[in-house]
């Protein structure tokens with residue numbers, strides 16, 4: 417108990433000293449009359465910003481001058497090791513997963529450079545101008561990168577498991593981070609007795625890399641290089657990776673798929689502004705983008721009910737082919753099968769797996785969503801790839817289809833739907849538990865932390881798979897109804913044995 421209250425008072429103390437530090441920053445503003453930084457750990461949300469009173473729409477809440485952001489332009493690491501700041505053409509050789517630009521394993525990009533900057537500033541301790549800010553950054557994360565194999569196994573067949581990328585990150589850190597620190601020990605460890613070993617350094621680099629993933633902003637101004645959704649003009653803060661920085665206070669805002677505030681990227685400062693009227697006691701929420709539960713977990717280490725609308729499922733082409741093999745090419749020789757497979761895969765648009773998702777509106781200009789997300793159809797790429805396969809099957813083996821009381825076109829569509837249905841069912845069977853099992857587990861309410869988030873992610877994917885199956889069944893039924901009515905999609909004679 418004593419440990420908990422010690423931890424609580426430390427949490428409160430670091431929050432207070434961070435807020436005081438922020439208020440004293442030259443040029444920074446913070447409407448203390450309207451908002452306060454609160455401890456939201458009881459809802460698993462760390463620190464967040466809450467309205468102290470009713471706030472009108474379009475009210476600026478706080479602003480951060482650009483010169484107080486931690487980035488390549490502000491850290492003194494630039495003066496100490498200028499050579500690593502030459503980022504080349506675009507300075508963005510990394511994806512957000514930290515995948516290495518293999519072409520030059522020692523050169524930096526905006527991601528690795530910011531890791532180095534954060535390590536440098538952190539190791540400076542009291543000498544860093546961002547000390548009070550660095551103190552509120554988390555020292556541990558719930559992103560799957562830090563999960564044990566047992567915890568990861570709870571994600572079951574979710575495609576996110578393959579995207580965790582721990583080994584890639586280890587390699588990137590060793591080649592781009594450790595090498596620089598070791599070559600400049602005088603800069604990173606001015607006091608030799610503070611020198612960290614490789615294991616500690618690797619851990620620190622992971623921590624800073626994860627902080628960047630969950631906290632950093634893309635610093636381009638609104639009208640430059642940022643991806644703007646043309647319909648509603650939303651700027652997604654995490655869209656590009658051209659110039660990354662840590663923005664104190666802006667990153668204290670939590671986020672959801674419905675939100676009530678936005679960070680405007682101005683010439684000299686970044687400003688948080690309300691998008692609609694906010695009631696006293698409501699949390700001020702930012703937007704991280706239309707992310708699925710799995711992606712939210714991978715990048716930020718949390719899930720929310722509202723993000724489930726963006727859930728996706730990857731349908732591996734192998735599962736579709738397996739169904740096709742049974743239904744269409746079961747009677748062909750294995751060598752023919754291989755030729756069909758090769759021809760399909762050699763198509764320039766071939767995709768190993770196809771992403772299924774729901775149709776959903778974008779948030780409106782007040783950060784709100786008004787309609788439910790719905791599964792409205794299979795992706796065009798899947799139908800295209802299916803066509804490529806059938807063409808290959810015809811070319812290689814001149815395969816015949818069974819007779820149906822349907823037109824050629826309807827027959828192909830029926831085959832397509834049956835094959836996709838089989839593949840969707842096979843995909844669902846890849847998960848170790850059923851949708852009903854997961855719903856029961858979540859309803860019973862006994863799950864905690866990472867386990868609960870994993871069940872949430874896999875349940876959402878199974879739910880989407882079921883919606884896709886229902887959609888396919890409805891389409892197939894409609895097709896049959898049409899065939900029994902005698903209406904066909906094309907006007908060729910229906911009841912003959914046909915060639916594909």
Ligand SMILES: C[S@@+](CC[C@H](N)C(=O)[O-])C[C@H]1O[C@@H](n2cnc3c(N)ncnc32)[C@H](O)[C@@H]1O
Nearest residue numbers: 460461462463630631667668669670671716718
């Ligand atoms: C940019 S920080 C926001 C401030 C953070 N809560 C803190 O204490 O420093 C992003 C992190 O906050 C947490 N977070 C953000 N939005 C959340 C939400 N709606 N529910 C739970 N946690 C959330 C996640 O841990 C995420 O990685």
